[in-house]
Amino acid sequence: MSDGVEEREVPDAESDPDGTDGGGGSRVDAEGIVPYVRWGALLALGVLAVVAAAGLYGSLSSIISVWIGERYRPIARAVFNFGVLCVAAAGMAVLLRRR
Structure with missing residues (x-):
């Protein structure tokens, strides 16, 4: 029956103790930072390798x-x-083949 009232799911207190859905918080996960740290x-x-290669070339x-x-x-x-x-x-050939 549709009486014009939508039913909404209420968050379970055990799965979400602070009452938020976890979608828009400013909390940062360690798993989310790890790829950026690796790329950095x-x-x-x-x-460092480019500087060392230039020095080696000059030497x-x-x-x-x-x-x-x-x-x-x-x-x-x-x-x-x-x-x-x-x-x-x-x-360069190796890098392009891995792409």
Whole structure:
């Protein structure tokens, strides 16, 4: 029978002791924060890796300048840069395949 009055479900006191439905509170769950902390840590480690890679690249270029004669430096740098390019391309290919 429909007498114009809608029946509403009353929250159970045991399942929801504070009387709220849990939908709009400002309470933060640890499970909700964990992915953001992981992404933040990944971002920080990524920045650290980029800085370290740039330093390594500069150091290896200096080593080429010290250990290899002037006549062969362009060849050594070309081989080194080609190797860096191959590693970068392989890393990008792996990341794009996982997508």
